[in-house]
Structure formats: C-alpha cells, structure tokens
Amino acid sequence: MEVMTGENTQALLPYRKLAxxxxxxxxxxARGAAYAPPRLVMPLAEGGVLLVMPAADEEIAxxxxxxxxxxxxxxxxxxxxxxxxVLVMDARTxxxxxxxxxxxxxxxxxxxxxxxxxxxxVPSSTGPLLVVGAGTQARYxxxxxxxxxxxxxxxxxxxxxxxAEKLAAYARxxxxxxxxxxxxxxxxxxxxITLIVTATTGTTPVIPGGGEGVRADAxxxxxxxxxxxxxxxxxxxxxxxxxxxxxxxxxxxxxxxxIQAHVDWRSVVELGDALxxxxxxxxxxxxxxxxxxxxxxxxxxLAFAKDLP
Numbered sequence: 001m002e003v004m005t006g007e008n009t010q011a012l013l014p015y016r017k018l019a020x021x022x023x024x025x026x027x028x029x030a031r032g033a034a035y036a037p038p039r040l041v042m043p044l045a046e047g048g049v050l051l052v053m054p055a056a057d058e059e060i061a062x063x064x065x066x067x068x069x070x071x072x073x074x075x076x077x078x079x080x081x082x083x084x085x086v087l088v089m090d091a092r093t094x095x096x097x098x099x100x101x102x103x104x105x106x107x108x109x110x111x112x113x114x115x116x117x118x119x120x121x122v123p124s125s126t127g128p129l130l131v132v133g134a135g136t137q138a139r140y141x142x143x144x145x146x147x148x149x150x151x152x153x154x155x156x157x158x159x160x161x162x163x164a165e166k167l168a169a170y171a172r173x174x175x176x177x178x179x180x181x182x183x184x185x186x187x188x189x190x191x192x193i194t195l196i197v198t199a200t201t202g203t204t205p206v207i208p209g210g211g212e213g214v215r216a217d218a219x220x221x222x223x224x225x226x227x228x229x230x231x232x233x234x235x236x237x238x239x240x241x242x243x244x245x246x247x248x249x250x251x252x253x254x255x256x257x258x259i260q261a262h263v264d265w266r267s268v269v270e271l272g273d274a275l276x277x278x279x280x281x282x283x284x285x286x287x288x289x290x291x292x293x294x295x296x297x298x299x300x301x302l303a304f305a306k307d308l309p
Contacts, residue, residue: 001099009100009105010108013302013303015108015143015144015148019116021302022109025301026275027272028057029294033057033058034055035057036054036055036056036292036293038249039291040052040053050065050067054293057091062089064102065084065102066083068226069081084105085102086101097304098304100303106291107139109296109299110291112144113289114221114289117219117221117244118148118287121279122217122285125195128151128189129155129196130155130190130193131167131196131199132157132197132200132232134160134164135163138167141221142167142170142174152178153179153180155189156171156183157183164184186207190215194218196219197220198220198224202224202232204231205232207237212236214237219284220284223289225257226291227254227256228255233257233261235261238257240283241283242269242283243263243286245258245270245271246270246271246287246290246295247292247294248268252265255288
C-alpha cells in the first residue's frame with residue numbers, strides 16, 4: 001500500500017476533473033450506487049474534534065479520519081488546524097490501495113465542490129472574487145476559481161493583514177494576468193463583487209451588517225462554519241438569498257449559517273438536484289457546504305479507479 005505525499009495527492013486531483021467526479025458521485029448517490037453513513041463526530045481535549053467518515057461505491061471504499069484543533073493556531077504550536085488522511089480500499093476485496101494526504105483531499109474536494117456549484121448556478125461568472133479568510137481553504141478556493149472559472153481579479157480580506165498580503169502574492173503566482181489585493185474593509189469592494197468565498201472558523205458573521213452590500217447577482221460559497229454554533233453569513237443575507245447545500249443531512253446537523261437564520265429547509269436545494277437545471281436569478285445565491293464522505297469518495301475515484309485490478 002502506497003502512502004501518498006501531499007504533492008502526489010495534489011497531482012492526482014486537478015480541479016476541473018475533480019468537479020466532474022463530484023457531479024458523477026452526486027448522480028450515483030441519487031440512484032443508490034454511492035453511499036455514506038452520517039459521519040461520526042467525537043469531541044477531543046481542548047475543544048478539538050475527531051471526524052470519522054466512511055463511504056463506498058461498487059468499486060472503491062474509503063475511510064477518512066479528520067482532526068480539527070483550533071487551538072493549533074496559537075503561537076508556539078506549529079501544527080495545522082485540520083489534519084487528515086484518507087484510506088482507499090478496493091470495495092470488492094478490501095485490499096488497501098493507498099493512503100491519500102487528507103489535508104490535500106479536503107482542500108481540493110471542498111474547493112472543487114464550490115467550483116462545481118459556481119459552474120452550475122452562475123455559469124457565466126468570472127468574478128471579481130472576494131475571499132474572506134487567508135488560511136488553507138482560502139488558498140485552495142483561489143486555485144480552483146482561477147483554474148476552473150478563469151477568475152483574474154481577487155480581493156482578500158482577513159483579520160491578519162500580513163496573512164492576506166501573503167495569500168494575495170500567492171494568488172498572483174497562480175496564473176498569468178491575475179490581480180490580487182489584500183484589503184482591510186470589504187465594504188469598499190462589495191458593490192463590484194460577483195463571487196464570494198467565506199473560509200473562516202469564526203462564530204459570528206464575517207459579512208458586515210446584514211449583508212446589504214452584497215449584490216443581487218452574487219454567488220457565495222460559505223465553507224468555513226461546520227457546527228451549529230458557527231456562522232459566517234448574517235441571517236438577513238441567508239433569508240434574502242437562494243440557498244443551496246451539499247447534503248441536506250449535513251446542513252441540518254452542522255450548517256450554523258442556515259440553522260441560526262432559521263432557514264425554511266423546504267426552500268433549500270441540494271446541489272445534486274440542481275445539476276442540469278436552469279439556475280435561478282434575482283437574488284444572491286448561497287452555496288453552503290459542511291463536508292461529506294461522498295466528496296472524499298469522488299476524490300479517491302478520480303485518483304484510483306483506473307488502477308483497480
């Protein structure tokens with residue numbers, strides 16, 4: 001069994017192909033050919049969380065282990081907040097195929113999922129893009145949107161200007177013609193923004209006010225909050241938008257943005273049900289994802305389906 005490095009895992013998961021693999025898994029889920037139980041969530045010391053996420057189809061089975069330790073961002077702790085690995089198996093024999101770098105899988109499949117949502121719900125949008133947060137998910141989303149949507153104008157807003165400036169420099173290196181700027185007040189640019197990614201671990205909304213400055217034609221991928229106590233979007237913005245999610249069960253259990261807004265779940269649409277359907281207009285579009293083992297299965301399928309005996 002091969003233990004894949006982060007670099008090798010990354011090479012196996014190009015964003016456009018991964019977005020297509022995610023759409024395929026959604027279609028297989030709908031016909032009962034891909035499945036995953038609810039993830040197991042176990043509290044750890046000092047507010048940490050262990051997530052255990054299995055999934056399978058007729059050829060591939062995976063189990064993903066994730067730890068989230070927000071205390072790792074404290075000075076003197078040189079560890080990432082999220083640490084993970086994905087064990088990939090042949091579903092027919094149980095043979096272990098590989099261990100993928102879980103941080104890369106999580107980052108790539110989450111941003112590719114946001115890319116798929118944008119391709120589906122705002123197919124003609126190329127930005128400008130506003131990224132709120134300057135961590136790992138912010139970086140992956142910039143890569144995905146530059147590669148998959150052709151975004152060339154990016155603004156990055158973070159509590160730490162130094163981190164925002166470093167990420168802006170990285171964004172400019174992603175492709176020729178990319179302009180990226182670190183900003184300290186998003187209200188200055190919101191009137192011109194059509195793509196927004198919120199990728200923070202905050203417990204209070206990061207969009208100012210009630211989101212009044214967000215355009216009616218804006219697309220928002222909210223990927224940071226993953227518990228009922230966390231929310232990146234103000235309730236008023238949620239309630240005046242078209243709302244989509246990765247899975248209903250995941251959103252109802254952990255999408256604090258939607259839970260705190262007391263959203264009418266009957267009006268919220270799973271992304272898989274929006275594939276091939278004309279996108280809505282007239283209001284902002286929110287895509288909320290909290291993660292699901294099926295998205296890790298999609299990454300494993302892309303990486304290893306051709307290598308099965």
